[in-house]
Amino acid sequence: MRTVYVNGQYLPEQEASVSIFDRGFLFADGVYEVTSVLGGKLIDFDGHARRLQRSLGEMEMRAPVERGELLAIHRELVTLNEIEDGLIYLQVTRGAPADRDFVYPDEDVAPTIVLFTQSKPGLADSPAARAGISVITIPDARWGRRDIKTVQLLYPSMGKMAAKKAGADDAWMVEDGQVTEGTSNNAYIVKNGAIITRQLSTEILHGITRAAVLRLAREAQMTVEERGFTPDEAREADEAFVTSASAFVMPVVKIDGVALGEGTPGPVARRLREIYLEEALKIAI
Structure with a gap:
């Protein structure tokens, strides 16, 4: 009990x-x-x-x-x-x-x-992280203060269900032609070695895992670009991933039915997951 x-x-x-x-x-x-x-x-x-x-x-x-x-x-x-x-x-x-x-x-x-x-036994050893997940893109119809972590989660729940009905794992939301974030995570693409993710504002959640991952990426001498990106850019990316407190760094291998790279988790996402978990466990309390 x-x-x-x-x-x-x-x-x-x-x-x-x-x-x-x-x-x-x-x-x-x-x-x-x-x-x-x-x-x-x-x-x-x-x-x-x-x-x-x-x-x-x-x-x-x-x-x-x-x-x-x-x-x-x-x-x-x-x-x-x-x-x-x-x-x-x-x-x-x-x-x-x-x-x-x-x-x-x-x-x-x-x-x-x-x-x-x-x-959640084996939380850090997720089969999904080894295989990667698929996402679809949907319009972002949420309220304007997404930087506040409120319990207003109906639309993200609807997005999860839309993804499930489409045979995907999750959805990335799109506003004014650019991806904001996932239904319960921050979204990233990788192109020519550069990690690209939307800049902080009231339009996205200020992810705790996001902050740690970007810090670790910069410490590892990886290039980070905090800017918006379009669904077309995402579908043409070399790799992609999401971050959240429960998924850590989760590779994305397919967007709107389009496979990225080899259709398997890319080296940047794999490395970031590895170093994030290593660092997080060092300072866990």
């Missing part, structure tokens, strides 16, 4: 509940983070904690716990659920006022905080 955390209590998942008036449920008025666990240790916790604080600030929401307590909760859940490899999902909402109202509740309404674990 899995133990979860809800508003200060560790509970069996069957006993966990939040109010029907919670604004996360009624308005998607909440933010979240997902932290990977490898070998029982948290991967890039500090980065996720910093981004959570930023998201809360952008949403004018107060933090329900301090960083130290948040770390303690993560570690306790890893212990209670005996997680060796897996994920910890964290969600904070604006809370549960007495009734539904579009206007934000008074400040005395406490935020709701929920955490739960997902066991």
Whole structure:
């Protein structure tokens, strides 16, 4: 039986509940983070904690716990659920006022905080990473503040389903003729040895894994270009990949049915995955 955390209590998942008036449920008025666990240790916790604080600030929401307590909760859940490899999902909402109202509740309404674990044995040794994944391109119909990691995930979910129906693994979203990002990851192409990914703005999520991977790429003397790229450029690339907290560096071998290079994970993506996992494990806590 899995133990979860809800508003200060560790509970069996069957006993966990939040109010029907919670604004996360009624308005998607909440933010979240997902932290990977490898070998029982948290991967890039500090980065996720910093981004959570930023998201809360952008949403004018107060933090329900301090960083130290948040770390303690993560570690306790890893212990209670005996997680060796897996994920910890964290969600904070604006809370549960007495009734539904579009206007934000008074400040005395406490935020709701929920955490739960997902066991993923062999998370870093993914068969998909060895074979690569396929993506399709779809229009980007999300709201304008994608830099805030909100729980407004309906359109990305619809994108995942569109990919599944098309026989692909994921979708890359396109706005004004350029790729923004994947449904749950940042998107990259590689051309003539250069790693190309969209620059940071309100149009994409400021990925924690993205930041680490680009830093490591530059330290390895790889060329990095932070700019937009078109679907045509992507289909003509030498290789491609995505990054996220749960997929790390995941090679993309097919875009809109077009195979890239040899149709297998390319050397840049393979190397970046290798050095990212090596570095992440060194500093895991």
